[in-house]
Amino acid sequence: MQHELSSLRETVVSEVESVSNLTDLEAIRVATLGKKGRLTLLMKSLSNLSDDERRSAGTILNKIKNEIIALIDVRKTQFELEVINLKLAEESIDVTLPSRIRSKGFIHPISQVIEEMITIFGEMNFEIASGPEIEEDFYNFTALNIPPEHPARQMHDTFYLTKREGSEQKLLRTHTSPVQIRTMIGGCPPFRIIAPGRTYRHDYDMTHTPMFHQIEGLVIDDGTHFGHLKGCLADFVRLFFEVDDLNVRFRPSYFPFTEPSAEMDIGCSRKSGQLRLGGDEDWMEILGCGMVHPRVLQASGVDSHRFQGFAFGVGVERAAMLKYGIPDLRSFFDSDIRWLKHYGFGSLDIPSFLSGVTR
Numbered sequence: 324m325q326h327e328l329s330s331l332r333e334t335v336v337s338e339v340e341s342v343s344n345l346t347d348l349e350a351i352r353v354a355t356l357g358k359k360g361r362l363t364l365l366m367k368s369l370s371n372l373s374d375d376e377r378r379s380a381g382t383i384l385n386k387i388k389n390e391i392i393a394l395i396d397v398r399k400t401q402f403e404l405e406v407i408n409l410k411l412a413e414e415s416i417d418v419t420l421p422s423r424i425r426s427k428g429f430i431h432p433i434s435q436v437i438e439e440m441i442t443i444f445g446e447m448n449f450e451i452a453s454g455p456e457i458e459e460d461f462y463n464f465t466a467l468n469i470p471p472e473h474p475a476r477q478m479h480d481t482f483y484l485t486k487r488e489g490s491e492q493k494l495l496r497t498h499t500s501p502v503q504i505r506t507m508i509g510g511c512p513p514f515r516i517i518a519p520g521r522t523y524r525h526d527y528d529m530t531h532t533p534m535f536h537q538i539e540g541l542v543i544d545d546g547t548h549f550g551h552l553k554g555c556l557a558d559f560v561r562l563f564f565e566v567d568d569l570n571v572r573f574r575p576s577y578f579p580f581t582e583p584s585a586e587m588d589i590g591c592s593r594k595s596g597q598l599r600l601g602g603d604e605d606w607m608e609i610l611g612c613g614m615v616h617p618r619v620l621q622a623s624g625v626d627s628h629r630f631q632g633f634a635f636g637v638g639v640e641r642a643a644m645l646k647y648g649i650p651d652l653r654s655f656f657d658s659d660i661r662w663l664k665h666y667g668f669g670s671l672d673i674p675s676f677l678s679g680v681t682r
Protein backbone atom coordinates (compact mmCIF):
# COMPACT_ATOMS: atom_id res chain seq x y z
CA MET A 324 0.00 0.00 0.00
CA GLN A 325 2.74 2.39 1.00
CA HIS A 326 4.56 1.68 -2.20
CA GLU A 327 1.43 2.12 -4.30
CA LEU A 328 0.74 5.44 -2.57
CA SER A 329 4.14 6.92 -3.14
CA SER A 330 4.22 5.80 -6.78
CA LEU A 331 0.76 7.35 -7.36
CA ARG A 332 1.96 10.53 -5.73
CA GLU A 333 4.96 10.70 -8.04
CA THR A 334 2.83 10.03 -11.14
CA VAL A 335 0.30 12.71 -10.23
CA VAL A 336 3.02 15.25 -9.35
CA SER A 337 4.78 14.75 -12.66
CA GLU A 338 1.49 14.82 -14.58
CA VAL A 339 0.46 18.10 -12.94
CA GLU A 340 3.86 19.61 -13.62
CA SER A 341 3.88 18.72 -17.28
CA VAL A 342 0.24 19.56 -18.03
CA SER A 343 -0.16 22.47 -20.47
CA ASN A 344 -3.69 23.74 -20.04
CA LEU A 345 -6.67 24.04 -17.71
CA THR A 346 -8.75 21.34 -19.42
CA ASP A 347 -6.03 18.71 -19.12
CA LEU A 348 -5.43 19.73 -15.50
CA GLU A 349 -9.13 19.24 -14.77
CA ALA A 350 -8.94 15.79 -16.41
CA ILE A 351 -6.05 14.87 -14.07
CA ARG A 352 -8.04 16.10 -11.09
CA VAL A 353 -11.05 13.95 -12.03
CA ALA A 354 -8.85 10.91 -12.76
CA THR A 355 -7.26 11.27 -9.29
CA LEU A 356 -9.82 12.72 -6.91
CA GLY A 357 -13.09 12.08 -8.79
CA LYS A 358 -15.60 9.37 -7.79
CA LYS A 359 -13.67 6.68 -9.62
CA GLY A 360 -10.35 8.44 -9.32
CA ARG A 361 -7.11 6.66 -8.55
CA LEU A 362 -6.79 8.08 -5.05
CA THR A 363 -10.48 7.60 -4.30
CA LEU A 364 -10.23 3.92 -5.21
CA LEU A 365 -7.21 3.54 -2.92
CA MET A 366 -9.24 5.26 -0.17
CA LYS A 367 -11.99 2.72 -0.67
CA SER A 368 -9.57 -0.20 -0.55
CA LEU A 369 -8.51 0.87 2.98
CA SER A 370 -11.48 -1.08 4.33
CA ASN A 371 -9.74 -4.32 3.38
CA LEU A 372 -6.82 -3.57 5.72
CA SER A 373 -6.39 -4.33 9.38
CA ASP A 374 -7.08 -1.54 11.86
CA ASP A 375 -3.42 -0.67 12.37
CA GLU A 376 -2.53 -0.74 8.74
CA ARG A 377 -5.61 1.29 7.89
CA ARG A 378 -4.74 3.98 10.41
CA SER A 379 -1.17 4.49 9.18
CA ALA A 380 -2.10 4.15 5.47
CA GLY A 381 -5.06 6.49 6.03
CA THR A 382 -2.83 9.18 7.51
CA ILE A 383 -0.40 9.01 4.58
CA LEU A 384 -3.25 8.90 2.07
CA ASN A 385 -4.82 12.05 3.52
CA LYS A 386 -1.48 13.80 3.49
CA ILE A 387 -0.92 12.89 -0.15
CA LYS A 388 -4.49 13.87 -1.03
CA ASN A 389 -4.05 17.33 0.49
CA GLU A 390 -0.69 17.68 -1.19
CA ILE A 391 -2.23 16.84 -4.60
CA ILE A 392 -5.20 19.19 -4.05
CA ALA A 393 -2.80 22.03 -3.19
CA LEU A 394 -0.60 21.24 -6.17
CA ILE A 395 -3.56 21.25 -8.59
CA ASP A 396 -4.77 24.53 -7.06
CA VAL A 397 -1.42 26.23 -7.55
CA ARG A 398 -1.26 25.04 -11.16
CA LYS A 399 -4.83 26.17 -11.76
CA THR A 400 -4.05 29.67 -10.48
CA GLN A 401 -1.00 29.74 -12.78
CA PHE A 402 -3.11 28.89 -15.81
CA GLU A 403 -5.78 31.43 -14.89
CA LEU A 404 -3.13 34.10 -14.56
CA GLU A 405 -1.69 33.16 -17.92
CA VAL A 406 -5.14 33.55 -19.52
CA ILE A 407 -5.60 36.98 -17.94
CA ASN A 408 -2.13 38.11 -18.99
CA LEU A 409 -2.73 36.94 -22.53
CA LYS A 410 -6.00 38.83 -22.67
CA LEU A 411 -4.37 41.95 -21.28
CA ALA A 412 -1.58 41.72 -23.83
CA GLU A 413 -4.08 41.31 -26.66
CA GLU A 414 -6.24 44.18 -25.51
CA SER A 415 -3.45 46.63 -24.83
CA ILE A 416 -3.64 49.90 -26.75
CA ASP A 417 -0.62 51.27 -28.51
CA VAL A 418 -1.04 54.97 -27.91
CA THR A 419 1.83 55.74 -30.27
CA LEU A 420 -0.10 54.49 -33.32
CA PRO A 421 -1.23 57.25 -35.72
CA SER A 422 -4.99 57.88 -35.53
CA ARG A 423 -7.39 56.82 -38.28
CA ILE A 424 -8.37 59.62 -40.63
CA ARG A 425 -12.10 60.16 -40.26
CA SER A 426 -14.09 61.93 -42.96
CA LYS A 427 -15.83 64.88 -41.35
CA GLY A 428 -18.12 65.40 -44.34
CA PHE A 429 -18.16 68.39 -46.62
CA ILE A 430 -19.70 71.82 -46.60
CA HIS A 431 -22.12 72.26 -49.50
CA PRO A 432 -21.06 75.02 -51.94
CA ILE A 433 -24.35 76.85 -51.25
CA SER A 434 -23.63 77.01 -47.51
CA GLN A 435 -20.05 78.03 -48.23
CA VAL A 436 -21.08 80.81 -50.63
CA ILE A 437 -23.76 82.16 -48.26
CA GLU A 438 -21.15 82.21 -45.49
CA GLU A 439 -18.71 84.05 -47.76
CA MET A 440 -21.32 86.61 -48.81
CA ILE A 441 -22.46 87.23 -45.24
CA THR A 442 -18.85 87.85 -44.25
CA ILE A 443 -18.30 90.38 -47.03
CA PHE A 444 -21.55 92.26 -46.36
CA GLY A 445 -20.77 92.09 -42.66
CA GLU A 446 -17.50 93.90 -43.36
CA MET A 447 -19.56 96.46 -45.31
CA ASN A 448 -21.68 97.09 -42.18
CA PHE A 449 -24.82 95.26 -43.26
CA GLU A 450 -26.96 93.56 -40.60
CA ILE A 451 -28.74 90.26 -41.16
CA ALA A 452 -32.54 90.17 -41.36
CA SER A 453 -34.87 87.27 -42.02
CA GLY A 454 -38.46 86.47 -42.89
CA PRO A 455 -40.70 83.41 -43.30
CA GLU A 456 -40.56 81.11 -46.32
CA ILE A 457 -44.35 80.72 -46.19
CA GLU A 458 -45.42 84.26 -47.05
CA GLU A 459 -48.49 86.34 -47.45
CA ASP A 460 -49.51 87.92 -50.72
CA PHE A 461 -49.10 91.41 -49.22
CA TYR A 462 -45.37 91.02 -48.46
CA ASN A 463 -44.45 88.94 -51.51
CA PHE A 464 -46.39 91.04 -54.06
CA THR A 465 -48.75 93.86 -53.15
CA ALA A 466 -46.41 95.90 -50.92
CA LEU A 467 -43.70 95.42 -53.55
CA ASN A 468 -45.85 97.31 -56.02
CA ILE A 469 -47.15 94.15 -57.68
CA PRO A 470 -50.92 94.50 -57.27
CA PRO A 471 -53.29 91.62 -58.16
CA GLU A 472 -53.54 91.14 -61.94
CA HIS A 473 -50.08 92.70 -62.41
CA PRO A 474 -48.33 90.80 -65.24
CA ALA A 475 -45.21 90.39 -63.06
CA ARG A 476 -47.13 87.90 -60.93
CA GLN A 477 -47.15 85.48 -63.85
CA MET A 478 -43.37 85.67 -64.17
CA HIS A 479 -43.00 84.37 -60.64
CA ASP A 480 -44.57 80.89 -61.13
CA THR A 481 -45.80 80.94 -57.57
CA PHE A 482 -46.49 77.88 -55.43
CA TYR A 483 -49.74 78.58 -53.57
CA LEU A 484 -50.70 76.72 -50.40
CA THR A 485 -54.19 75.33 -49.98
CA LYS A 486 -56.39 78.09 -48.66
CA ARG A 487 -57.76 77.48 -45.17
CA GLU A 488 -61.23 78.73 -44.39
CA GLY A 489 -61.22 82.04 -42.58
CA SER A 490 -57.53 82.71 -43.24
CA GLU A 491 -55.67 84.32 -46.08
CA GLN A 492 -54.16 82.31 -48.93
CA LYS A 493 -50.46 81.69 -48.22
CA LEU A 494 -47.68 81.10 -50.73
CA LEU A 495 -44.03 80.07 -50.82
CA ARG A 496 -42.07 83.28 -51.22
CA THR A 497 -40.85 83.67 -54.80
CA HIS A 498 -37.98 85.93 -53.78
CA THR A 499 -36.36 87.34 -50.61
CA SER A 500 -37.74 90.83 -51.35
CA PRO A 501 -40.66 90.45 -48.83
CA VAL A 502 -37.96 90.75 -46.13
CA GLN A 503 -37.49 94.37 -47.33
CA ILE A 504 -41.12 95.11 -46.42
CA ARG A 505 -40.99 93.26 -43.10
CA THR A 506 -37.79 95.08 -42.12
CA MET A 507 -39.16 98.53 -42.99
CA ILE A 508 -42.53 97.93 -41.32
CA GLY A 509 -40.83 96.61 -38.20
CA GLY A 510 -38.29 99.43 -37.71
CA CYS A 511 -37.35 102.97 -38.55
CA PRO A 512 -34.79 104.20 -41.09
CA PRO A 513 -31.92 104.16 -41.78
CA PHE A 514 -31.77 100.50 -42.86
CA ARG A 515 -28.77 98.54 -44.04
CA ILE A 516 -29.62 94.86 -44.13
CA ILE A 517 -29.09 91.66 -46.05
CA ALA A 518 -31.47 88.70 -45.93
CA PRO A 519 -30.15 85.32 -47.10
CA GLY A 520 -32.63 82.51 -47.60
CA ARG A 521 -34.56 79.99 -49.65
CA THR A 522 -37.01 80.98 -52.36
CA TYR A 523 -39.42 78.91 -54.49
CA ARG A 524 -40.70 78.98 -58.04
CA HIS A 525 -42.51 76.40 -60.12
CA ASP A 526 -39.70 75.95 -62.63
CA TYR A 527 -37.19 73.25 -63.54
CA ASP A 528 -34.52 73.16 -66.27
CA MET A 529 -30.73 73.63 -66.80
CA THR A 530 -30.79 77.03 -65.08
CA HIS A 531 -33.83 76.78 -62.77
CA THR A 532 -34.74 74.62 -59.76
CA PRO A 533 -38.01 74.88 -57.81
CA MET A 534 -36.06 75.87 -54.68
CA PHE A 535 -33.10 78.21 -54.86
CA HIS A 536 -31.33 80.78 -52.69
CA GLN A 537 -31.10 84.53 -52.75
CA ILE A 538 -29.44 87.20 -50.68
CA GLU A 539 -31.57 90.30 -50.50
CA GLY A 540 -30.00 93.67 -49.75
CA LEU A 541 -31.64 96.90 -48.66
CA VAL A 542 -30.06 100.27 -47.95
CA ILE A 543 -32.35 103.16 -47.00
CA ASP A 544 -31.38 106.58 -45.67
CA ASP A 545 -31.70 110.19 -46.73
CA GLY A 546 -28.73 110.51 -49.09
CA THR A 547 -28.31 107.22 -50.93
CA HIS A 548 -28.23 107.37 -54.74
CA PHE A 549 -27.60 105.12 -57.71
CA GLY A 550 -23.84 105.72 -57.50
CA HIS A 551 -23.84 104.07 -54.07
CA LEU A 552 -25.69 101.08 -55.48
CA LYS A 553 -23.13 100.61 -58.25
CA GLY A 554 -20.17 101.11 -55.94
CA CYS A 555 -21.51 98.79 -53.29
CA LEU A 556 -22.27 95.96 -55.71
CA ALA A 557 -19.06 96.37 -57.70
CA ASP A 558 -17.08 96.20 -54.43
CA PHE A 559 -19.05 93.18 -53.37
CA VAL A 560 -18.47 91.13 -56.54
CA ARG A 561 -14.77 91.95 -56.65
CA LEU A 562 -14.36 90.77 -53.06
CA PHE A 563 -16.54 87.73 -53.59
CA PHE A 564 -14.85 86.52 -56.78
CA GLU A 565 -11.43 87.64 -55.50
CA VAL A 566 -10.62 89.24 -58.86
CA ASP A 567 -9.75 92.97 -58.98
CA ASP A 568 -10.33 93.57 -62.70
CA LEU A 569 -13.49 91.46 -62.94
CA ASN A 570 -15.66 92.17 -65.97
CA VAL A 571 -18.91 93.57 -64.61
CA ARG A 572 -21.86 94.91 -66.58
CA PHE A 573 -24.98 96.77 -65.38
CA ARG A 574 -27.85 96.21 -67.79
CA PRO A 575 -31.10 98.24 -67.59
CA SER A 576 -33.97 96.07 -66.47
CA TYR A 577 -37.41 96.22 -64.92
CA PHE A 578 -38.75 95.29 -61.49
CA PRO A 579 -42.03 96.75 -60.20
CA PHE A 580 -40.39 97.49 -56.82
CA THR A 581 -37.35 99.44 -58.07
CA GLU A 582 -36.98 102.41 -60.40
CA PRO A 583 -34.64 102.61 -62.16
CA SER A 584 -33.81 98.91 -62.21
CA ALA A 585 -30.79 97.00 -63.45
CA GLU A 586 -29.31 93.55 -63.62
CA MET A 587 -25.67 92.82 -63.05
CA ASP A 588 -23.82 90.41 -65.31
CA ILE A 589 -20.37 88.92 -64.82
CA GLY A 590 -18.11 88.15 -67.78
CA CYS A 591 -17.51 84.43 -68.26
CA SER A 592 -16.95 81.78 -70.89
CA ARG A 593 -18.61 78.45 -71.57
CA LYS A 594 -16.62 75.95 -73.60
CA SER A 595 -17.26 72.22 -73.99
CA GLY A 596 -19.49 72.09 -70.96
CA GLN A 597 -17.11 74.07 -68.76
CA LEU A 598 -17.96 77.36 -67.09
CA ARG A 599 -15.14 79.82 -66.47
CA LEU A 600 -15.06 83.18 -64.73
CA GLY A 601 -13.60 86.16 -66.62
CA GLY A 602 -13.40 87.50 -70.16
CA ASP A 603 -16.32 89.00 -72.08
CA GLU A 604 -17.28 86.15 -74.40
CA ASP A 605 -20.41 85.45 -72.43
CA TRP A 606 -22.25 86.97 -69.48
CA MET A 607 -23.96 85.46 -66.48
CA GLU A 608 -26.65 87.43 -64.67
CA ILE A 609 -26.13 87.15 -60.93
CA LEU A 610 -28.35 89.82 -59.42
CA GLY A 611 -31.23 92.23 -59.90
CA CYS A 612 -31.14 95.66 -58.31
CA GLY A 613 -32.45 99.21 -58.39
CA MET A 614 -33.55 102.26 -56.44
CA VAL A 615 -36.42 101.34 -54.12
CA HIS A 616 -39.72 102.51 -55.65
CA PRO A 617 -41.43 105.28 -53.59
CA ARG A 618 -44.61 103.17 -53.53
CA VAL A 619 -42.72 100.39 -51.75
CA LEU A 620 -41.52 102.87 -49.12
CA GLN A 621 -45.07 104.19 -48.71
CA ALA A 622 -46.54 100.68 -48.38
CA SER A 623 -43.97 100.03 -45.62
CA GLY A 624 -44.71 103.26 -43.72
CA VAL A 625 -41.46 105.02 -44.67
CA ASP A 626 -41.58 108.72 -45.59
CA SER A 627 -40.71 108.58 -49.30
CA HIS A 628 -40.03 112.32 -49.46
CA ARG A 629 -37.32 112.10 -46.88
CA PHE A 630 -35.86 108.62 -47.43
CA GLN A 631 -34.64 106.70 -50.42
CA GLY A 632 -32.22 103.95 -51.17
CA PHE A 633 -31.44 100.84 -53.13
CA ALA A 634 -32.18 97.13 -53.04
CA PHE A 635 -30.70 94.07 -54.68
CA GLY A 636 -31.26 90.34 -54.86
CA VAL A 637 -28.26 88.08 -55.52
CA GLY A 638 -28.75 84.60 -56.99
CA VAL A 639 -26.63 82.42 -54.70
CA GLU A 640 -26.51 79.35 -56.98
CA ARG A 641 -25.45 81.41 -60.00
CA ALA A 642 -22.70 83.12 -58.04
CA ALA A 643 -21.53 79.73 -56.74
CA MET A 644 -21.56 78.22 -60.26
CA LEU A 645 -19.40 81.05 -61.56
CA LYS A 646 -16.95 81.19 -58.70
CA TYR A 647 -16.40 77.45 -58.42
CA GLY A 648 -16.93 76.43 -62.07
CA ILE A 649 -20.03 74.32 -61.52
CA PRO A 650 -21.76 74.12 -64.92
CA ASP A 651 -25.18 72.62 -64.05
CA LEU A 652 -27.50 74.29 -61.55
CA ARG A 653 -29.56 71.16 -60.97
CA SER A 654 -26.53 69.25 -59.65
CA PHE A 655 -26.65 71.39 -56.47
CA PHE A 656 -29.72 69.52 -55.31
CA ASP A 657 -29.09 65.99 -56.63
CA SER A 658 -27.61 64.91 -53.27
CA ASP A 659 -24.83 63.01 -55.06
CA ILE A 660 -22.10 62.33 -52.50
CA ARG A 661 -19.42 62.11 -55.24
CA TRP A 662 -20.43 65.60 -56.43
CA LEU A 663 -20.23 66.92 -52.88
CA LYS A 664 -16.79 65.36 -52.38
CA HIS A 665 -15.65 67.11 -55.56
CA TYR A 666 -17.25 70.53 -55.12
CA GLY A 667 -17.71 70.60 -51.33
CA PHE A 668 -15.49 72.36 -48.82
CA GLY A 669 -13.64 71.23 -45.73
CA SER A 670 -14.37 73.17 -42.57
CA LEU A 671 -10.98 74.87 -42.88
CA ASP A 672 -11.26 76.02 -46.51
CA ILE A 673 -11.44 79.71 -45.77
CA PRO A 674 -11.12 82.17 -48.66
CA SER A 675 -8.54 84.87 -48.07
CA PHE A 676 -11.10 87.62 -47.44
CA LEU A 677 -12.51 85.73 -44.44
CA SER A 678 -9.27 86.35 -42.60
CA GLY A 679 -9.37 90.13 -43.10
CA VAL A 680 -10.81 92.16 -45.93
CA THR A 681 -8.40 94.49 -47.71
CA ARG A 682 -10.03 97.34 -49.51
Ligand code: PHE
Pocket residue numbers: 497498499500578581610611612613634635636
Ligand atom coordinates in the same frame (compact mmCIF):
# COMPACT_ATOMS: atom_id res chain seq x y z
N1 PHE B 1 -36.53 90.08 -56.27
C1 PHE B 1 -35.90 90.15 -57.55
C2 PHE B 1 -35.90 88.77 -58.20
O1 PHE B 1 -36.12 87.80 -57.51
C3 PHE B 1 -34.49 90.67 -57.46
C4 PHE B 1 -34.42 92.08 -56.97
C5 PHE B 1 -34.28 92.36 -55.64
C6 PHE B 1 -34.47 93.12 -57.87
C7 PHE B 1 -34.19 93.65 -55.20
C8 PHE B 1 -34.38 94.44 -57.45
C9 PHE B 1 -34.25 94.70 -56.11
O2 PHE B 1 -35.67 88.63 -59.38
